[in-house]
Amino acid sequence: MAKTLYDKLFDSHVVHEENGAALIYIDRHLVHEVTSPQAFEGLRLANRKPWRVGSIVATADHNTPTNGWDKGLAGIADPVARLQIETLTENIAEFGAKAYFPFMDARQGIVHVVGPEQGATLPGMTVVCGDSHTSTHGAFGALAHGIGTSEVEHVMATQCLVQKKSKAMQVLVEGQLNPTVTAKDVALAIIGKTGTAGGNGYAIEFAGSAIRGLSMEGRMTLCNMAIEAGARAGMVAVDDTTIKYIKGRPYAPKADQWDAAVAYWRSLQSDTGAQFDLVVRLQAEDIKPQVTWGTSPEMVVAIDGRVPSLDLAKNAVQKADWERAYAYMGLQPNTPIKEIRIDKVFIGSCTNSRIEDLRAAAAVAKGKRVAANVKLALVVPGSGLVKAQAEQEGLDKVFSEAGFEWRQPGCSMCLAMNADRLEVGERCASTSNRNFEGRQGQGGRTHLVSPAMAAAAAIAGHFVDVSQV
Amino acid sequence: MQAFTQLNGLVAPLDRANVDTDAIIPKQFLKSIKRSGFGVNAFDEWRYLDHGEPGMDNSKRQINPDFVLNQARYKSASILLTRENFGCGSSREHAPWALEDFGFKVIIASSYADIFYNNCFKNGMLPIVLSADIVDTLFNQVAATPNYKLQVDLAAQTVSTPSGETFSFSVDAFRKHCLLNGLDDIGLTMQHQDKIKAFESRHQQAQPWLYN
Numbered sequence: 001m002a003k004t005l006y007d008k009l010f011d012s013h014v015v016h017e018e019n020g021a022a023l024i025y026i027d028r029h030l031v032h033e034v035t036s037p038q039a040f041e042g043l044r045l046a047n048r049k050p051w052r053v054g055s056i057v058a059t060a061d062h063n064t065p066t067n068g069w070d071k072g073l074a075g076i077a078d079p080v081a082r083l084q085i086e087t088l089t090e091n092i093a094e095f096g097a098k099a100y101f102p103f104m105d106a107r108q109g110i111v112h113v114v115g116p117e118q119g120a121t122l123p124g125m126t127v128v129c130g131d132s133h134t135s136t137h138g139a140f141g142a143l144a145h146g147i148g149t150s151e152v153e154h155v156m157a158t159q160c161l162v163q164k165k166s167k168a169m170q171v172l173v174e175g176q177l178n179p180t181v182t183a184k185d186v187a188l189a190i191i192g193k194t195g196t197a198g199g200n201g202y203a204i205e206f207a208g209s210a211i212r213g214l215s216m217e218g219r220m221t222l223c224n225m226a227i228e229a230g231a232r233a234g235m236v237a238v239d240d241t242t243i244k245y246i247k248g249r250p251y252a253p254k255a256d257q258w259d260a261a262v263a264y265w266r267s268l269q270s271d272t273g274a275q276f277d278l279v280v281r282l283q284a285e286d287i288k289p290q291v292t293w294g295t296s297p298e299m300v301v302a303i304d305g306r307v308p309s310l311d312l313a314k315n316a317v318q319k320a321d322w323e324r325a326y327a328y329m330g331l332q333p334n335t336p337i338k339e340i341r342i343d344k345v346f347i348g349s350c351t352n353s354r355i356e357d358l359r360a361a362a363a364v365a366k367g368k369r370v371a372a373n374v375k376l377a378l379v380v381p382g383s384g385l386v387k388a389q390a391e392q393e394g395l396d397k398v399f400s401e402a403g404f405e406w407r408q409p410g411c412s413m414c415l416a417m418n419a420d421r422l423e424v425g426e427r428c429a430s431t432s433n434r435n436f437e438g439r440q441g442q443g444g445r446t447h448l449v450s451p452a453m454a455a456a457a458a459i460a461g462h463f464v465d466v467s468q469v
Numbered sequence: 470m471q472a473f474t475q476l477n478g479l480v481a482p483l484d485r486a487n488v489d490t491d492a493i494i495p496k497q498f499l500k501s502i503k504r505s506g507f508g509v510n511a512f513d514e515w516r517y518l519d520h521g522e523p524g525m526d527n528s529k530r531q532i533n534p535d536f537v538l539n540q541a542r543y544k545s546a547s548i549l550l551t552r553e554n555f556g557c558g559s560s561r562e563h564a565p566w567a568l569e570d571f572g573f574k575v576i577i578a579s580s581y582a583d584i585f586y587n588n589c590f591k592n593g594m595l596p597i598v599l600s601a602d603i604v605d606t607l608f609n610q611v612a613a614t615p616n617y618k619l620q621v622d623l624a625a626q627t628v629s630t631p632s633g634e635t636f637s638f639s640v641d642a643f644r645k646h647c648l649l650n651g652l653d654d655i656g657l658t659m660q661h662q663d664k665i666k667a668f669e670s671r672h673q674q675a676q677p678w679l680y681n
C-alpha cells in the first residue's frame with residue numbers, strides 16, 4: 001500500500017504495539033534547562049540511567065540573558081534562572097550527553113536552531129524535546145514531537161515514547177510565492193485557514209511546488225509553526241535541498257557512511273497515491289505578507305487588511321474570543337493593519353532567527369533608521385554560530401547603524417523568561433510564534449510577522465507592506 | 470502515579486476557548502526545578518491584579534475579584550469545565566502540575582491540544598472530551614445551580630449530572646488502564662526491554678550513522 005512520509009517515519013520506529021498504542025524508538029533527544037530538571041530528578045529518585053547517552057544533545061536557551069555575558073554566570077541577575085541553568089550543567093555532568101553546549105559556549109543557542117545546525121537532526125530520525133516547537137526538525141524529513149517532562153524522563157529511561165499514531169494531513173501549497181512573501185507568511189496563512197485547533201490529532205506534511213522551493217531555513221520556519229496549527233508534528237519530504245544543507249555538518253554522517261545514508265534518505269517521501277485523512281490547499285500567489293492582530297496565531301490577516309469586525313466571527317465562542325482580543329490588544333474592529341503603531345520590535349526565536357532571517361531583515365534595515373516611536377528593536381540570533389556568521393557578513397553593523405540592538409543568542413523575548421520583555425500595554429512586531437496574552441511580558445501586545453516585515457515596521461514605526469519600503 | 474477511578478466533584482466554569490499553557494502557568498514560574506507548588510500561580514495573570522514572580526508571598530497579593538476561580542462558590546472545585554482547544558501552546562508539563570496542585574482532577578472540554586491532553590494522563594488527571602453542545606448545557610447548569618457537582622466514573626466512562634443525566638465519553642484503552650491502576654509508564658515500558666534492545670540492534674545495522 002502506498003505510504004505517506006508520516007507512515008514511513010512512524011512505522012519504521014515501532015518497537016511494540018498494544019491496545020492501539022505504539023512504543024516508538026527515539027533517535028535524538030534534545031534537552032534544555034526548563035523542562036528537564038524534574039525529569040533528571042525522577043531518574044535519580046528511581047535510580048535509573050539514560051538508556052542511550054549518545055542520543056542526547058543539550059543546550060541552555062530559554063532562560064539565558066542576551067547581554068552582560070562579560071560577567072559570565074554571575075551576570076544572570078535572577079538567582080532562580082541561574083540555578084536552573086547550573087542545574088542543567090550538573091545533570092549533564094552526572095548523566096552524560098553526546099553533546100552539550102552550555103551557556104556562553106560558541107555553539108550555544110536555541111535548541112531548535114542548534115540541532116539542525118550541528119547536523120544532529122537528520123532525515124529519518126525520530127526527534128523529541130521537551131518543547132512544543134520540536135516540530136521544527138520535521139523540515140528534514142524527520143518525525144519530531146514536542147513532549148512533556150514526564151515523557152522526557154520516559155525517553156531518557158527507555159529510549160522510547162508511547163505514541164498513538166496521528167491522522168495524516170497534507171498541506172499543499174502550489175505555485176510561486178511573491179518575492180516578499182516568506183515561509184512565515186505561508187505558515188500564518190495556513191493557520192488563518194485551518195485555525196489553531198485545525199491540526200489537533202494530525203501530523204502535517206507540507207508539500208507542493210512552493211514548499212519545494214523553500215530553503216531549509218524556510219522549511220524549518222514552516223514546520224516550527226505546525227504546532228500553532230495544533231499539529232504535534234510537521235514535516236517536509238527529503239530532496240536535494242535537504243541533503244545539501246546537511247553535508248559537512250559536525251554530526252552528519254561521515255564519508256564512509258554518506259552514500260548509504262543519502263540513498264535511504266531519498267526514500268523519505270510520500271508514495272504516489274498515498275492517502276491523507278485531510279488535504280488543505282493554498283495557492284502560493286494568493287498569499288500576502290501576514291500580520292496577526294489578536295491573541296492567537298489564527299487571528300491573522302494580510303498586511304492590506306483590517307482588524308476583522310464581529311460580524312465575521314463564525315460562532316458565539318469565536319465572537320467572545322475576538323471581543324476579549326480587541327480589549328487585550330487595544331484595537332478597534334476595522335482598524336487598518338497599516339495604521340497600527342508599534343513600541344518594540346523583536347527579531348529572533350526558533351521560528352525566525354537563522355542566518356537567512358537575519359539577512360532578510362538586514363536587507364530592509366540597511367541604510368535606514370528605526371522610527372522615533374520605537375523604543376527598542378532587538379535582534380537576537382538563534383545561536384552563537386548564526387551570530388558569528390552574521391557578523392562575518394557585517395549584518396550586525398547594518399542593524400546597529402539602523403538603531404537595532406544586536407544581542408547574544410537565546411530564546412529572549414519570544415517568551416520573556418529572561419530580562420527581555422514587553423511592559424504592560426506595549427505593542428511589538430515580533431518574528432516569534434505565539435501572540436498569546438502575556439507571552440512577551442504581562443500585558444504586552446504581540447503581532448507576529450516575518451523578519452522583513454518586522455524590520456520594515458521598525459523603520460516605519462507602524463506596520464507596512466515590505467514590498468513598498 | 471496516583472490512580473484515578475471515580476470522582477464526585479464541584480465544577481468550576483472557565484468560559485473561554487483556546488486557553489493556552491502560558492495562561493495556565495506563566496513562564497516566570499517555569500524557572501523552578503521542582504515539580505510541585507505551582508497551584509498558587511495557576512492562571513496567575515488572570516487571578517491576581519498585580520504581577521507575580523516566583524518566591525512571592527501570594528497571600529499578600531491583590532486578588533482579581535472578577536476572575537471566576539476566585540469566587541467563593543468555586544473554592545473547592547475539582548472539576549474544571551472549559552471550552553475547545555484547552556491547553557494549546559507550549560509543552561510545559563507545569564500546566565497540568567499547576568492545575569493538579571490547584572485541586573483539579575478532571576477537566577471537561579470539547580477538545581484539547583494534543584501535548585497537554587497527553588501530559589494530563591501522566592499526572593493522574595483525567596481530561597474528558599464531550600461535544601460542544603453538551604459542554605454548553607453543562608455551562609448553563611453550572612451557572613444556574615449553586616454547588617453544582619458532577620459524578621465522573623472512569624471505568625464506566627461516564628459523566629453524570631445532579632439531575633441524573635449521563636453522558637459517556639471515550640478514552641484510549643491504554644491510558645484508561647494506566648490511570649485506573651496508577652501505573653508508572655516507565656515501569657511498563659521496561660517490561661519490553663528485550664524488544665527495545667532487539668529493535669536497537671536492527672536499527673543500528675540499517676542506519677549505522679545514527680549511532681556515531
Ligand code: SF4
Pocket residue numbers: 061062110111112131133349350351410411414415432433
Ligand atoms: S524561541 Fe520561543 S518558541 Fe522557540 S524554543 Fe525558545 S521559547 Fe520556545
